[in-house]
Amino acid sequence: MARAVGDLLAEFDAGLEEEVHLPPSWNVAPTDDVPIVLERLIDGGPVRQLHVARWGLVPSWAKDPGIGARMINARSETVLEKPAFRKAMKSRRCAVPADGYYEWKQGAGKAKQPYYVHPGNSAGLVFAGLYEWWKDPSKAEGEPGRWMLSTSILTADTPPPGAESTVFGKLTALHDRVPIPMDAATMESWLDPHAQDPAALVDLVRAGVKGVAADWHVESVGRDVGNVRHNSPELIRPVEALF
Template sequence: MCGRMALTLPHDAMVQLFGAAPANDLPDSPRYNICPTQAVGVVTSDGGQRRYRPMRWGLVPHWYKTPTDGPLLINARAETIAEKPAFRSAVRERRCLVPISGFYEWTKDARDNRLPWYIHPKDGGALVLAGIWQDWQRGDESLTTLAIVTCAAGAGLDHIHHREPVSLAPDDWAKWLGEEGKGAAPLMQAAPKDRFEAYRVDPAVNSNRAQGPELIEPLDDGGE
């Protein structure tokens, strides 16, 4: 799954990377502990015109009477995304790219303590996740929200967690955005084994209030 993220790269770099027009209300960057319900910058495409714009992390289906009317849908399972009422329209019509620097996952020790890991591309560049999005409105209140697509973890990460976010190589960005026709389903698979570096980080990140570059620094006795 994916429940916390970091974006340390500047928005200008994201705009240049994707050839997208930036919105004026993008969230601050860098951010080292992005949590569900917070805004993240995502890339969408309308007729081939790309936009880099903010969305609230946690998809709100159109039938919710309030944003908290049901479960917080931060992830969408690739195996069932085309069948679930909350996701099936979005995966056909409203796909987006979610560029981040890395994400966090947790294991537990023998005393049931939660041990955070930071996972990021070995090359240090942007990690581009597959997302879906949905507009929601009731009266004067409106939100644009997203969920991140997940799949069974591959050999590179399955020792940490049984799920991982779907990450997209540059050659796949246009197809996921719908700029190159249909056929995005095969993209919803685990990353190659050698894409990621994963290591233990300070448990301070367990608090959703924690911020700062020290959150992504490896522990001296951390993992691989």
């Protein structure tokens, strides 16, 4: 995610509850900080805010934050049933901005080829997400780090290949799941704190995957992205695929 905080505030017409520090990253890994956009009811009305959250949702009942590394994604088919996600699905929904995402394809032997998936029009993505607050029992009230904000991204089945877009065949070849993207109208409904039907919202975001993803590009990139120590725009530069 390489967009600056000021650009995100303008793009999503959001405000800040507190100062946000979020350096650009071209290699976001689980448990890293990511931007999220959410809406809260303040004085009876919805207020849209930009926050920084740890990628990997930590449920409020977790004994420690380590569980978050396994909660980077939430399957949309079961999100209403899973204890880690169902409460957040009702009232703690968010949008997770991104420029694109990486996926890996297995080749011969142990070799894997990374691919960068991104919109073809150079615009950003926004994924359907959930957020949660976790209280660190080892810290006193008011102590820095007492509360941790974390997030998870909803996923869905990869759209089947079809005549309407060649990208779905490429996506299917990479993985059977995709993070759920939203257009502007869907995001408005997803973030609405007045919404009372979480099942309908899940259906809404799932139904929109194919339309939003139809113009995505899938490009092979260098394997440096597999090492979190590498973090620069060079990571998303297309290269010739290994296979």
